[in-house]
Amino acid sequence: MTQVDRSWDIETDLLVIGAGAAGMTAALVGAIEGLQVILCEKSDMVGGTTATSAGTVWIPGSRQGQLGATPDTVGAARTYLAALLGEHAADERLDMFLKAGPAVLEYLELKTSVRFAAPPVHPDYKQLPGAAIGGRALTAVPFDGRKLGGDFARVRPPRREFMVLGGMMVGKADIPALLAPFGNWANFKHVAGLLTRHALDRVRYKRGTRLVMGNALVARLFDSIRRAGVCLRFETALREIVCDGGNIAGAVLSSPTGEVAIRASKGVVLATGGIGWSRELRQRLLPDAARRFSLAPSSNTGDGILAAERVNALIDRDLESPALWMPSSVMTQPDGYVSVFPHIMLDRAKPGLLAVNKSGERFVNEADSYHDFVVAMLGSSASASSATPAFLICDRSFIGQFGIGLVHAGTKRLKGYLRANYLIEGETIGELAQKISIDGEKLAETVERYNRFADTGVDEDFGRGSSLLNRFNGDPLNKPNPCLRRIGPGPYYAVAVWPSDLASSAGLRTDSCARVLSHDGKVLSGLYAVGTDSSSIFRGTYPGPGTMIGPAIVFGWCAAMDAAGVMPDLTASCDLRRER
Numbered sequence: 001m002t003q004v005d006r007s008w009d010i011e012t013d014l015l016v017i018g019a020g021a022a023g024m025t026a027a028l029v030g031a032i033e034g035l036q037v038i039l040c041e042k043s044d045m046v047g048g049t050t051a052t053s054a055g056t057v058w059i060p061g062s063r064q065g066q067l068g069a070t071p072d073t074v075g076a077a078r079t080y081l082a083a084l085l086g087e088h089a090a091d092e093r094l095d096m097f098l099k100a101g102p103a104v105l106e107y108l109e110l111k112t113s114v115r116f117a118a119p120p121v122h123p124d125y126k127q128l129p130g131a132a133i134g135g136r137a138l139t140a141v142p143f144d145g146r147k148l149g150g151d152f153a154r155v156r157p158p159r160r161e162f163m164v165l166g167g168m169m170v171g172k173a174d175i176p177a178l179l180a181p182f183g184n185w186a187n188f189k190h191v192a193g194l195l196t197r198h199a200l201d202r203v204r205y206k207r208g209t210r211l212v213m214g215n216a217l218v219a220r221l222f223d224s225i226r227r228a229g230v231c232l233r234f235e236t237a238l239r240e241i242v243c244d245g246g247n248i249a250g251a252v253l254s255s256p257t258g259e260v261a262i263r264a265s266k267g268v269v270l271a272t273g274g275i276g277w278s279r280e281l282r283q284r285l286l287p288d289a290a291r292r293f294s295l296a297p298s299s300n301t302g303d304g305i306l307a308a309e310r311v312n313a314l315i316d317r318d319l320e321s322p323a324l325w326m327p328s329s330v331m332t333q334p335d336g337y338v339s340v341f342p343h344i345m346l347d348r349a350k351p352g353l354l355a356v357n358k359s360g361e362r363f364v365n366e367a368d369s370y371h372d373f374v375v376a377m378l379g380s381s382a383s384a385s386s387a388t389p390a391f392l393i394c395d396r397s398f399i400g401q402f403g404i405g406l407v408h409a410g411t412k413r414l415k416g417y418l419r420a421n422y423l424i425e426g427e428t429i430g431e432l433a434q435k436i437s438i439d440g441e442k443l444a445e446t447v448e449r450y451n452r453f454a455d456t457g458v459d460e461d462f463g464r465g466s467s468l469l470n471r472f473n474g475d476p477l478n479k480p481n482p483c484l485r486r487i488g489p490g491p492y493y494a495v496a497v498w499p500s501d502l503a504s505s506a507g508l509r510t511d512s513c514a515r516v517l518s519h520d521g522k523v524l525s526g527l528y529a530v531g532t533d534s535s536s537i538f539r540g541t542y543p544g545p546g547t548m549i550g551p552a553i554v555f556g557w558c559a560a561m562d563a564a565g566v567m568p569d570l571t572a573s574c575d576l577r578r579e580r
Ligand SMILES: Cc1cc2nc3c(=O)[nH]c(=O)nc-3n(C[C@H](O)[C@H](O)[C@H](O)COP(=O)(O)OP(=O)(O)OC[C@H]3O[C@@H](n4cnc5c(N)ncnc54)[C@H](O)[C@@H]3O)c2cc1C
Pocket: 017, 018, 019, 020, 021, 022, 023, 040, 041, 042, 043, 045, 046, 047, 048, 049, 050, 051, 052, 053, 054, 055, 056, 057, 058, 236, 237, 238, 239, 271, 272, 273, 274, 295, 296, 299, 300, 301, 302, 303, 304, 342, 501, 502, 503, 504, 530, 531, 532, 533, 545, 546, 547, 548, 549, 550, 552
């Protein structure tokens, strides 16, 4: 533990470390509430994992959600969380999240350029009482990156795998038009507009400036912190937290000009993006089979959690899962770049695909959430029928219609993917099985059984297509089940998928104001942890889309309001909502 025995280089009110959704929200709100704020970011860009995400926030009962096609209430969310978490639903942090969430969105909309809207349908991930169809998960409103001027280059770009035409972002809402540009006039107009804008952008910028999803959210937060007067220091990384007696007094950071000690009279907020690539934390906290691939940027290396541990903070491990997962396929590109492609929603639920383990057997409802898919993979990781990696199997027509992983729908030339061993091809099921080293007879049996389910429309083994989420991500035109159709004539294809973490859920134990707790359960005065540096309020479960960034923003707000000494009493507004 670094005690105060040195002079400070800089003094401020609030020191925020890490410029993702959580840190930028805390810095922004601190500045709005009159604090002098320094936000230190290790890399040369803002955004972290948030910039590469879908930018969805799960915040029940918001006004923005009420404007959507299927309004939501806090009461329904409480029912849902009670069904999901049982006795653990009675939790002060969860309660704070539900009470503060709608107020935080109002606050941001009133005082900043952060905006969210509710897509008509964005279902929760579990079919339980109180589950929402829409109105609970909100998406960031697209943003024009040109408004940031030269600072646009400081916004971390999305994952390369998610951009097309050398830097054009594609949002979920763009996909139907892009898949059928000549399908109707509206599609054609939309696609022509996107392409024209992108062509013009590329004359002046390195990538497209029409920002959607996580990039839109980050750009909106960045735009707001610039206006609010936050002092943002790039390439400045937390090294040690400094204590003064029992209190946290500030931190020592490395910067391009050397070490800098910053005293923060109102507090230090840790927002460094959780476990990330930290070898030590991955070893300690993640299961063996899931340590290899992370979807975090390389600058996320567990610094906040490890530094806090050194001042006696506690890592909360009492969770269902230490991380939230996505199955990802991996391909080394011709230029040496290793693409890790998360299979979020474009292929797994579509009819005509199945997933098998090393024994050639299905092991999961492939159309369930990406997290549940990997939980099933990990469940069998130590056995002979291990599903690490698992193989996604389909036929040629599936690739033509839906694409698989990095292979976009309609791709005619598969050679590059086959040469890279990303896509494995077999003229027959037996040949495919042999190439992926699984039993051919077993795989043929599995495909035959799947095809029988496709004929009846009922997956007797895993209930594929039985939930709203399954059907939402399936193909509505496919009957009788939008997620099941026969695997047809060859050639057949396989893509290997591996567990990868999209966010850590094990993190520092905090209270309802995001204050970090020590081993004896006491508040470490002056130290806050938000976003993935704090442990999951949902105990490592994955209730629905946006359940990481939603709490990151809400507790970023709580930390700043608490540090500024202006935390409002939220009871009244909560009661009003319950009566609805
Ligand atoms: C493909 C994908 C899609 C996703 N979609 C969603 C979604 O739609 N909704 C949702 O809720 N979640 C989503 N997630 C998860 C979500 O993106 C993350 O959980 C969330 O963005 C984490 O936010 P954060 O602020 O805690 O960390 P980050 O956004 O990762 O920010 C951490 C920042 O801290 C900086 N940093 C690290 N160490 C230091 C240090 N020592 N000093 C200073 N700075 C440091 C990093 O450089 C980084 O900029 C998705 C994840 C992925 C991979």
